[in-house]
Amino acid sequence: MGDRVLMVGAGLSGAVIGRRLAEAGHAVTVMDARPHVAGNCHTERDAETGVMMHVYGPHIFHTDDEGVWDYVNRFANFLPYKNRVKSTTQGQVFSLPINLHTINQFYGRTMRPDEARDFIATQADKSITDPQSFEEQALAFVGRDLYEAFFKGYTEKQWGCSPTELPASILKRLPVRFNYDDNYFFHRFQGMPEHGYTAMVERILDHPGITVHLDTRFEPAQAEEWDHVFWSGPLDGFYGFDLGRLGYRTLDFERFRAMGDWQGCAVMNYGDADVPQTRITEHKHFSPWEEHEGSVLYRETSRECGPDDIPYYPIRLVEEKALLNDYVARARAETKVTFVGRLGTYRYLDMDVTIREAMTAAETFLAARADARPMPAFTVDPA
Template sequence: MEKKYDYLIVGAGLFGSVFAHEATKAGKKCLVIDKRDHKGGNIYCENVNGINVHKYGAHIFHTSNKEIWEYVNQFAEFNRYTNSPVANYYGEMYNLPFNMNTFYQLWKVKTPEEAKKKINEQVGQHAVLNPANLEEQALSLVGEDIYNKLIKGYTEKQWGRSAKDLPAFIIKRLPLRFTFDNNYFDDKYQGIPVGGYNVIIDKMLEGTEVLLNTDFFQRKDYFTGMAEKVVYTGMIDQYFDYCHGKLEYRSLKFEHEHLDTPNYQGNAVVNYTDSETPFTRIIEHKHFEFGTQHDTIITREYPNEWTDQEEPYYPINDTRNSEVYLLYKDKAAQETNVIFGGRLAEYKYYDMHHVIAHALKKVRTELKQAE
């Protein structure tokens, strides 16, 4: 029986949209389905009073890959936004990432030599050759002041565990910049799409059939039978009916608030690094696009344990979960008519530029093999 579509793409997020765009451009017929009521996955923006609200957390595009930068720029114009978050520790304000501004705010040091001396003194007091946990790792890298004020509380809220119970590999390194530079990313290209990320997704999916509010697993056999191949971007353990057990994630809850003020916090992202504030950060969305509206919208971000009723965000790549994922990865490799891709299908946290690069690699390989 002839199939109606060349590809059924499960998930209208960034990976699925890139794959659909390239396949459609190559003359393939695609159907994209998503259980949500909107396209774009976690980069979806909701326009409220002219402000593009990042509904699933802040997304700042950055890359040093010129090909990827040129690729996304065909879909939208990007502004000059530079990610320069600020940390609030019990009302004390510090610049991030850790740079000369941060060191001056901590210790009033004015030169790189003074800052290095202070850090080395503190690191020397906590040097551990083989750190057994995240706390030991961080103290060995930056010392107690930076750790206690800017890392400990934030990290423990993020993961819902004591830093002493978290594996050391979560913090492989902590970049220290001995310049007065608040640019969080080192990448050559950075910005926010003018008009929000919906502009990009809408253009990527032009000419592709899309069904929203459609749960793949409610009619899995039906949808699978419609296409020659399936591109699956959902949870890999769910695809295989959790036969090897469930993979674990951290999740997030968002509390959006409209405020009758033109400027609430003076920055797009403020991290709350103390242990008592229940949320990890506040996002003020208008600052991503230099908004001049008379009002503003903020979002408080609360990390929490993931359940089946929550959206999975951060894979917990500890020993147990890594071993379980490898079992699913082996099963995925045996599926000749299913392409697995994206953060949930590969149980890996990707930045947006990584998702695009990986999707392009997979779709180009697929299209070449289909010739």
């Protein structure tokens, strides 16, 4: 007979783990405080325009993990989608990530790839040999002009602090291309689920061994009622934030409608520091196979996350990492709770990594039960 297992959270982590354990014969309950499944990936149609909205901001699926790609395609029909981001800065519109078109346009040149590579090398600050901050990494990478146009103001708005205070590692995943490739991602598999992420997660959860309770808040004291609990909520929230709150940035969305095509692309960044929004997203462009007369857009701004806000981006600076270590040490003593996902491990995770880690967590649980071993509190190290 299987265990009674609880998934706290009906996002990707809870759904993927729950499905695997249900298929293995365990009785799975999924509980979520929100009125819908899919967490921050939740999509729904706008009643007025029919546009598929990414309610908590855009989610674009991209991965090199063929196993994860095969998994999501079991539950949804993924259609091709390329993320081509634009940036309005210093009175012009440019293509991101920085590519040969961006460089030639910005400097008013017609350089070939090798010429552009040599030119950017002359712009880079060669005195910075061991970049410690985001700013130093950018200056060593592309020089002051491109840094101030595309990174400085945007980063200040996104993180609410100077780029001199952020670690260099944040910038290491932003490419510069010396060709005209403007596809924001470089992964083999890229696409969007034809009918949205919520429909996909509903299908993952559609199993006779899974019971879903929405609009239902879990209290940690209830953990004793289950053989095991997978917690995908905030790590500090499991303990009532009693050591203090881990820092996050949250997002505010100002939704507005328009007729026709309002901005001509899915994502328009705003690099100037004096423009409040970080970007505007036009959601019908995330489903290019559909046609709609009307349009739904989100004007997006970032700020510090308060107790009643939705946490989006973990800050993970020195103070937060010290507090994280305290919570992790405490969590490791748990014998019936495993902390999973973006919030449970206090890490920024793309969707494909979230799914892969959930698959691993499920297999770890099944192996532990088969060998009569305890299930660890973490299947990845949050630190």
